[in-house]
Amino acid sequence: MIKESKKEPTNASYSKTIEAGDYWMHVIKQGETFRILDLQGNQAVDTIFYSAANPAERYSATDTIREQGNVYLTAGSILLSTQGNVLMEITADTCGRHDTLGGACASESNTIRYSLDKKCMHSCRDSWLLAIAEQDLFDMSKRDITHNINFFMNVPVTQGGGLTFEDGISDAGNYVEMIAYMDTIVMISNCPQLNNPCNAYDPTPIEVLIWEAE
């Protein structure tokens, strides 16, 4: 569902450009609004959310899609935690839908999907492993890397039970925006995947913006 935001980027309390292949880890406070902006279009943004108070409570893809009764995320979607609490609600979306079934790329899954010699290509999981190693105040390990959201990524499920990876449906300037219901750690990998159309074979920068609670 296309829904525009009334927020002005000039009023944001924080903004940062994240290059493809980099991670970003940040706490969004309860009541703050968080936007991910696809600067050049067709960029997949792999994202996991954790309760800042207790990171063992984190985003649950399965609970989120089951409770909303639909596999795609868009404006109005409530992002649920593994304990059934609300982490975020998507409040604006100019792309239209986002994936949460496809997971993140990793060296190992790249070997399955493309060829055994792709193991040395950069991947989202490598970015996250570096993130949790460097940002050690959160005391996370690989154990905490769970199923994520792929903002701006297009992974349709067919009625016959197939799963397909299609060209992105996001254009330059599209954004998705959400409000935090609790203090939430956001961990992003701006996806470096070069082997499929999720990034139009050309990973590009994104921008993240935060507005203070109203």
Add this chain to the structure above:
Amino acid sequence: MQLTDENLIYSETFPGGAHWSMRMSAGNALRLVDIAGGANVAMLMVNPENTLEKYNMPDTLKGQHTFKLTQGNSLYSDMGRVMCSIVEDTFGWHDTATGTCNRRLVESRWGKSSYQQDRNAYLRNGRDSFLIELGKYGLGQRDLAANLNLFSRIDVDQAGDLVWSKTQSQAGDAVTLRFEMDAIVVFHTCPHPLNPAVDYPRKPIRYEIRKLPYPAEDDECRLLRPESGRAFENTRLYQLAKGITDDQRK
């Protein structure tokens, strides 16, 4: 797949609304049979040698371009390996995307229940069941991930809506998981979270442990897609690096 008295190692009837776990060895298979129809077996799998390696729903689905699981599919870990492969399936469509029931869901759909009041007939839920079984191996909340829901079919319509299918498992339906590497298998028989039944469905299953031959070069699961062959090759490399030769696995 040949089902014979010779390759049957163990067989047990297991009630609905209950949980259990076991360590399966590479080369053994777990065959599950829906005894009464309408069963649900929710399952997680973990590598006992490195419990950070687990069954991974997204990698399994995207690696085989599928939303449903059936015969020919393999179940991948997050480390790019085949943990087990589905060598028999008479049902045709198993869910792995919609998670498991929790305390809140069971209470709101099927009513309040407690051990104090109902003794061992109390209405168990899937999340607590997983936590109890995972705890036996030193694992917990941080290890919960998307599970299998064997014998439950969830359709997706054109708009992406999730629908409890009119087609569900019948009495006698069976699915067999052949393990390609050792795995801690954690499972429960609590209802699927989208099951609309008025009364808490308590559906028994039978599980069998069988010894199956090592997958041949023309194995159905190995040949399903090019991706499948590469996943089997990754598992082979894992065994070779441990010192287990191809001949020893056969």
